[in-house]
Amino acid sequence: MGSPRERGSVSSVLRHTDSPDFARATHRAISHGASSPRIAILGAGAAGLCLSIQLLHAGIRTFEVYEKSDGVGGTWRDNTYPGAGCDVPSHLYSFSFAAKRDWSRKYAQQPEILEYFESLVERFQLKPHLRFGAEVTAATWKDETSCWQLRFADGTEAEVDVIVSGLGQLNRPYIPAIPGLDSFSGPLFHSARWNHETDFRHQRVGVIGIGASAIQFVPPVAAEAATVTLFQRTANYVAPKNDREFTPRERRLFKFVPGAQRAYRFGIYCKLEARWSFMRRRSRLGALMQKKFATQLAPLASDRLTSEALIPEYVPGCRRILISDDWYPTLLKKSVSVETAGVDRITASGVVTSDGTEHALDVLIFGTGFTTTEFLAPIEVTGRHGKKLSDVWESGARAFLGLAVPEFPNLFLMYGPNTNLGHNSILFMIEQQVQHIVGLLQRMVVERIEAVEPSAVAMENFDSFIEGATARTVWAEDCSSWYKNASGRVTNNWPAPTVSYRRLLKRGHSAEWLTSTLRSDP
Ligand code: NAP
Numbered sequence: 001m002g003s004p005r006e007r008g009s010v011s012s013v014l015r016h017t018d019s020p021d022f023a024r025a026t027h028r029a030i031s032h033g034a035s036s037p038r039i040a041i042l043g044a045g046a047a048g049l050c051l052s053i054q055l056l057h058a059g060i061r062t063f064e065v066y067e068k069s070d071g072v073g074g075t076w077r078d079n080t081y082p083g084a085g086c087d088v089p090s091h092l093y094s095f096s097f098a099a100k101r102d103w104s105r106k107y108a109q110q111p112e113i114l115e116y117f118e119s120l121v122e123r124f125q126l127k128p129h130l131r132f133g134a135e136v137t138a139a140t141w142k143d144e145t146s147c148w149q150l151r152f153a154d155g156t157e158a159e160v161d162v163i164v165s166g167l168g169q170l171n172r173p174y175i176p177a178i179p180g181l182d183s184f185s186g187p188l189f190h191s192a193r194w195n196h197e198t199d200f201r202h203q204r205v206g207v208i209g210i211g212a213s214a215i216q217f218v219p220p221v222a223a224e225a226a227t228v229t230l231f232q233r234t235a236n237y238v239a240p241k242n243d244r245e246f247t248p249r250e251r252r253l254f255k256f257v258p259g260a261q262r263a264y265r266f267g268i269y270c271k272l273e274a275r276w277s278f279m280r281r282r283s284r285l286g287a288l289m290q291k292k293f294a295t296q297l298a299p300l301a302s303d304r305l306t307s308e309a310l311i312p313e314y315v316p317g318c319r320r321i322l323i324s325d326d327w328y329p330t331l332l333k334k335s336v337s338v339e340t341a342g343v344d345r346i347t348a349s350g351v352v353t354s355d356g357t358e359h360a361l362d363v364l365i366f367g368t369g370f371t372t373t374e375f376l377a378p379i380e381v382t383g384r385h386g387k388k389l390s391d392v393w394e395s396g397a398r399a400f401l402g403l404a405v406p407e408f409p410n411l412f413l414m415y416g417p418n419t420n421l422g423h424n425s426i427l428f429m430i431e432q433q434v435q436h437i438v439g440l441l442q443r444m445v446v447e448r449i450e451a452v453e454p455s456a457v458a459m460e461n462f463d464s465f466i467e468g469a470t471a472r473t474v475w476a477e478d479c480s481s482w483y484k485n486a487s488g489r490v491t492n493n494w495p496a497p498t499v500s501y502r503r504l505l506k507r508g509h510s511a512e513w514l515t516s517t518l519r520s521d522p
Contacts (some may be wrong), residue, residue, distance in 0.1 A: 026442040027059040036445045037161035037410070039063035040150060042136055042379075045074020047414035047430045048166035049117060050095055053124045054438045060445065065126070065166075068135035068153070072121055075170055076114040081194040081213065082220035084110035087241070087323050088425045091254070091261060092268045096431060098123065101254045101261045107243045107323075138380040139163055141409060146450050146516070148410065161410060162444075164437060165376055168415040169492055172371040172378075178208075180346035188364045191217055198363055200224040206231065206351050206361040208343055211482075212322055214367030219326040221365070222336050229359050230338045231351065234319070234480060235312040237293060241323040275423040276497045278317045281472050289316045297328075305331055309338035314479035317422055372492060373397060373485040375417060383408035396489040400454035400462050400512065401505060403433060409451040409516075412437045418466050419501070420483065420492040422475070428498055436505040440513070451516045458512030469495035 030036055039055070041048045044067035055063055071077050086093050090103035093113065100116050108116075121127055135153040142149055150158045173190040175181070181188075189195040191213040205225040207214055210232040222228045246254075254261040277285050294311050301307040310331070330336055341353035350361040371377070375397045381389035384407045392405060399405050402419035404412050414433045415426060440452055454462075470476055475483050475490045483492040494501055 022439070022442060022446075023058055025446050029446045030059050034445050034448070036060045036062045037441065038147075038159070039162045039164060039441070040136070040148070040158070040160040041065040041164050041166055043067060043074060043166035043168070043171070044072040044130060044132075045076075045166055045168060045171075046117060046427060047168060047434070048072075048074070049120050049126065050427075050430050051164055051166060051414065051434045051437065052126050052129055053095075053097070053120065054434050055441070056124060056126075058438050058442055060438075060441060061129075063129055064160075065130050066134040066136055066150075066152075067130065067132050070132045071118070072130065073114045073117045074166075074168065075192075076110055076117060078171070078192045079110060079194075079213070080196070081191045081217040083216040084213075085216060086110075086113055087212070088272070088427075089268045091265045092272070092425045093427060095120075095427060099261060099265065102251060103246065103254075104251075105243060105245045107241060136379055138382075139411075140382040141384055141411075143384060146409070161450075162412070162441065163410065164412045164414060165416070166414045167376065169372050169375070169420055170370045172374075173366075174368050174371045175366050176208075176368055178343055178346050183348050184346050184350075184361075184364055185348045186362045186364065188366075190366045190368070192370070200363065202226050203362040204350075204360060205229070205363045205365065206359060207365045207367055208351070209366055209368035210234075210236065211367060211369055212320055213369070215322050215324050215327050217365070217367070218336075219324075219330045222330050222333055225363075226335065228336045229351075229361065230336065231343050231353070232309060232338050232340060233342065234314075235308070235310060236319065236322050237289075237312050237316045238322045238324050238327045241325045243325055269424070269428070272424040273497055273499065278321070279422050279473050279475075279495075281474050281476060283474070286315050286317060286474060300328060300332065305338060306340065308340050315474050315477050317474040318477045318479035319481040319483075320422060369482050372482040375413070375491075381408065381411070383411070395487060396485045396491045398459070398463050398466070398491070400459045401436070402494070403436065404452075404454050406454050406456045406459050409453040411453075412440075417491050418470075419494050421494060421498065422483075424498050429494065429501060432502050432505045439508075447515075447517065449515045449517050452513050454512055455514050466495060 039062060041051055041063055044065050048065050049072060052063065052065055069077060086108055089106055090108035093108060094100040094116055098120060104112060136150050137153050138151040140149045148160050148163050150160060173192045175190055187195050187198045200221055201224050203225050204227045205221055206229045207218060208231045210230055215238060218228060218230065277283055297310045298307060301310055331338065339353055341355040344352045344354045351359045376389060383389065387407050389405065389408060397417040399413055399417045402413065402416045414430055419429050421429065443449060444452065470490045473495045475493055483490050485491050
């Protein structure tokens with residue numbers, strides 16, 4: 001028989017769990033024999049690594065990171081296309097507790113970012129906790145034992161008390177089901193599964209989907225290929241990146257002058273945060289920016305490069321504003337053309353557009369992004385009373401604080417619904433989430449809490465806030481973007497400045513979380 005439980009009590013207001021006192025209490029409880037929950041972290045990307053490090057810091061060692069591939073780094077491991085890099089300035093693109101101070105350039109490229117994340121494994125001794133080649137396919141909550149049953153792709157199973165997903169929003173490449181897709185005779189691949197064997201020299205290359213990834217890989221591909229045809233449905237706002245290498249003097253400054261890197265990093269954060277004003281609906285700044293783009297791009301238009309292909313018709317920010325120093329020079333190349341007629345079908349030798357034109361191609365690349373709005377899918381998650389997460393999220397994913405869902409106890413999400421940003425670094429959001437989750441887990445240890453989940457009322461209130469706030473953002477405007485699900489609900493973005501999110505999560509773990517406590521044996 002299991003230990004007696006007190007169920008349904010609302011927790012006291014849990015405050016200051018990130019205080020040193022609370023950390024000490026957790027360490028003390030564990031050293032006095034308190035058991036800590038068995039935790040499964042899904043994914044060894046930025047979020048999974050961040051949580052692992054902070055758990056160790058909190059004295060909680062009972063966790064394993066399940067990663068389906070054979071290495072850490074998540075998106076930075078998957079996206080190896082030429083030109084892959086970050087559009088957040090490098091000095092803000094490392095964790096605050098493990099800031100990298102020797103970045104080579106203002107905007108780091110993928111190999112350097114991946115190297116940073118890989119370096120954390122050794123630095124924080126995470127190796128014993130990493131399980132590679134472990135793909136979770138199902139998670140089922142067992143009410144009788146208050147634990148999760150995990151099933152893996154290889155048929156094995158495991159039992160854990162807590163699941164924290166670090167799968168994020170951009171991990172499943174999306175290739176649209178265009179008729180004839182399988183008939184193409186040349187190399188065909190998605191940007192996140194780059195085919196490094198392909199030699200682009202003397203090749204006619206087609207690119208379907210022009211977003212954040214394509215604007216990075218098209219310039220290097222166009223530098224080699226005979227021709228590049230871009231099949232673009234929607235024009236993007238592409239602002240200058242002003243990327244460059246740091247000078248040796250700057251690098252010495254960041255490395256050796258105390259506080260220099262921190263001040264620079266904080267400056268970047270503030271500058272990006274100020275861009276929130278562009279995310280407001282009907283902002284004056286947005287209107288000015290739209291006008292400025294139209295004026296500056298109009299002279300580039302020609303018979304070959306139409307203004308439709310160049311000038312976006314929606315408000316800036318409705319889709320992600322992209323940055324590049326070589327996008328427009330690439331579009332102006334004679335070997336590059338932009339097709340705005342829709343893709344009708346794919347044949348063995350190319351693409352046929354809706355105007356009936358046949359475009360002969362040797363290589364076809366998809367820059368069509370990711371399946372972004374289904375979050376934990378394709379993992380089959382079943383909560384209390386057999387409830388399926390896919391059913392709960394049928395009309396769009398939602399989670400209290402972007403972190404948890406009622407009736408799915410001890411299941412936490414990092415970079416979950418409504419926590420993506422259009423203006424600042426996602427690592428900032430991940431750090432806030434990790435701190436909150438670790439606080440809850442520490443509380444579970446110290447107070448012998450067996451299960452925690454948000455109350456239905458808390459979820460409803462939070463959802464109303466998200467809906468109201470989102471309606472006041474530019475994402476509510478009429479444009480297609482990966483921030484929205486099929487019914488047009490913005491399921492991905494946080495509709496306020498990042499400081500508001502931080503404040504909300506710092507407020508402590510309030511009575512909005514329901515707990516069930518494992519009572520001490522008499
Ligand atoms: P994306 O921005 O979502 O772009 C996908 C493109 O594919 C869009 O142009 C879309 O057109 C097009 N598309 C989708 N379905 C199509 C279809 N059936 N036919 C024709 N075109 C189709 O994807 P992404 O470029 O991979 O970027 C996704 C996200 O990854 C970014 O927004 C960003 O958050 C992240 N990312 C970040 C960086 C970075 O520097 N930090 C770099 C790369 C990616 P429509 O717009 O018309 O639907």
